[in-house]
Amino acid sequence: MGNIVAILGRPNVGKSTLFNRLVEDRQAIVDDFAGVTRDRNYGVAEWTDRKFNLIDTGGYVPGSTDVFEAAIREQVHIAMEEADVLLFLVDGKEGVHPMDREFASLIRRQPRKVLLAVNKVDEPMHNDLVYEFYELGLGDPMPVSATSGSGTGDLLDKVLELLPEDPYIDTPDLPRFAIVGRPNVGKSSFINALLDRNMNIVTPIAGTTRDSVDTRFQAFGHDLIIVDTAGLRKRAKVEENVEFYSTLRTIRAIEECNVAILLIDAVDGLMSQDMSVFSMILKSRKGVVIVVNKWDLVEKETNTSVEMERQIKERIAPFTDVPIIFTSTITKQRLLKVMEMAIQVYDNKSKKVPTSQLNDVMLDAVARHHPPATRGHLVKIKYVTQIPAANPTFLFFTNYPKDMSESYKRYLENQLRDNFNFTGVPLSLFFRKK
């Protein structure tokens, strides 16, 4: 999967309604990964087997009018630097609004691909509402209704046409690690400490994305790449946009990696912003290592790290099979351990379990603990195979795929984890009729 689409537009045109509609179906699949809270502004949309990241800029638009102009100006700039496609939304019921003209004049002067969608065209007989929006000079306006869903299929077709193909052709086979986390958790310090001492930089590679620079390393016998978001300068000048900016950069980095190294602050603990980055990683089906940094600042008693690990696992449940490492970039404690773990997670993520071995283990697990009977019939699992995919994906053949309970799916997932090392890796389980 790849790519970022940002929905732009003045308040009340229906950005968040459209966002919710477009991420809806995909979200239903992802959320069977219970415990992952749904983000208001970030989601993964799926259409005809392609997935893309969707960001709703609605939540970031400041309310007060005096900062509005500067804020939208900046937001358009950030979106055009970081997104692949801009979805510019206007309100067909209201007609062209002065603020639409303002957005449009900024958008026209930038190179990213743009789709102009006219929302609230609830009845096809009102499609002629779109004509006046030709005035904005952004090509053919497309009618949609975020509330009824009409027009969204055509819109998604168009989005897919505009999305670029492969985001990183340069170095397809090298493991890619992204260091992500809130501002000030120590991302730059972490990378600098690694660069300083322990690894050999092979070459800096000009990033596929604007001003990011990927760094190529050799460590533990691996050639690998660090996707650098640490160098994120505070680009946003209007305060409301800082979050918007760092969200886009974080999505981009996660998108471009195989394994995300999520730094959190030992003093603050796991905060809701950290959880939202964690859920982005899961939604993108990337590997993850959690790093509790600034461990030097914590006063320790016997069980401090064990207790903190327990608390973190409670929050990230049910996906708790995640390495958690306590570090300090000051004392350089366990920095290499982090990279060693990240490489292990990468290997776990690339693993292919032979079908015979998989069936031996899993059919045995099924025999020990059968799926519960539902609606009066026995549910049987006859065969399982790992299918080729970017993250480990298992297909179970059963007589009643729809009747597989959540708790039984979790049992199967835990059995996979207990028998084969998938630490740090989200697993996908699918059930088909045999």
Ligand code: GDP
């Ligand atoms: P945002 O500020 O751009 O995110 O706008 P919202 O998604 O919050 O929507 C603003 C208002 O427009 C809400 O009352 C929505 O119910 C309404 N709305 C959104 N989409 C449609 C639509 O397709 N048709 C109609 N009639 N109303 C809509």
Ligand code: GDP
């Ligand atoms: P970034 O915004 O995530 O890149 O964070 P920085 O690397 O810029 O670090 C933010 C601040 O935290 C700086 O003042 C660092 O010196 C400090 N810092 C980073 N790592 C550690 C650590 O392990 N221990 C302590 N005590 N301070 C740290």
